[in-house]
Amino acid sequence: MCEPPTQRYRPDIKCCSYLPDLPNFLVGAQLADARAEPVALASIRRRIAAGAGVTPLGLGRTRLFDSIYDPSESFGRAPGLLCPHFVAHDMSCGVWRYRNGVCATWFCRHDRGVVGLRLWESVRSLLTLVEESLATYALLEVGFEGPELAALAAWRATRGPPAAEELGGAPDPARLATWGAWSGKEEALYRACAAAVYPLPWAEVLRIGGAPVAAAHRVACFRWRELVYRELPAVLLGAPVEVLSRSAEAVVLVAYSPSDPVEVAPRVYDAIHALVGPTASLFDRFEAATGESLPKDTLWRLIDAGVLVAEDG
């Protein structure tokens, strides 16, 4: 990803120019893990000490980060946005076992291209909903009552420019109010949340998450079946593509993602028009246009890369 033809990322940043939202139970599990690297614990404790975005729900993104983060511009390229949990000396993630659903499901390239992307996006939505519901469930389990929950709801609803504390100012009183009796005991709270959540079986997670999690779970299962079972659409359409390079041996195309180009033989690229239309006669049309037969795996590569798309989406 750091080299042509994609060249989208700096090797010293990879895809970690990001500030992850870590739910309380993942933070607590990281803190309680006897195998945790000191560097991982230090990165968690630095965020807690800095305060910005830190509430009983977990280590949240800051309004400052959200106001300057632009994935299309800075992702993989802006050292100033490097994740606090990135371990520079070995280019790894310090909180790997406890990273959130966004980090766990983000890939720059996918098995089966856009089909794989759809699966991982659906798993990301599912895990994010699960994290939100379990973080709140944990607070109820450890005894949070109306006043702290009201302060938390008010703080979450706050919009606007970065708080002064995010820019070196005094701690935000609205954020401090969310801690109630747990004020000053952040680590203890996060550990208690981990203890409440980690023993839960999946059936209980589904019950706690309710209809939104159940629906996201069904979507993820549907996307998984799409990945595993191939079904040729009745009609294929051509999608907009960008030609990154062309030589006598190969044409490199970008369709569904600039991170995941596909390489095809020039004779295939020049005959793509013959593949648009009903798939029942597709192989015959290709042969009539080129005098050669089209390998099935080449057709699937074009579909998975998003160069050819199903008429019905």
Ligand code: SF4
């Ligand atoms: S939590 Fe880990 S994977 Fe996620 S951005 Fe940070 S270093 Fe990268």
